[in-house]
Amino acid sequence: MILVSGCLLGLNCKYNGGNNDNAAVHKYLEGKEYVVFCPERAGGLPAPRLPSEIRGDKVFSKAGEDVTAEFRGGAEKALAFCKTHGVTRAILKARSPSCGVHAVYDGSFSGKVVPGMGVTAKLLSENGIELMDEEDLPA
């Protein structure tokens, strides 16, 4: 079973109230079994919401609010959801502070990207789930 970031399949769970609907993801999933999840919404954050970035081992909104608990809560719920559904692989949204697989924004809200993983991606990876982002898929 494959877990997919909700915004990649058109759910309006992104911080700005929109989505990141992605044709390559839809194509990759044809004929495959998958489930859809948004860790930030599951962690109790609304959509729309302020964007957040990771700084050290915490997560802050653009207004400086510490949203680490919501991000960690969402990650725990994502892991439980994966266990319930027998998920072995996940396709997650690139560079998100929850879902980023290879890189995340650096915490300065300046658009700068650094190597690293989002909070949920890290927890899923630590629990043996194979991760890729939408940019790893053939266009």
Ligand code: SF4
């Ligand atoms: S937390 Fe993940 S699934 Fe939810 S909007 Fe952000 S990138 Fe998409």
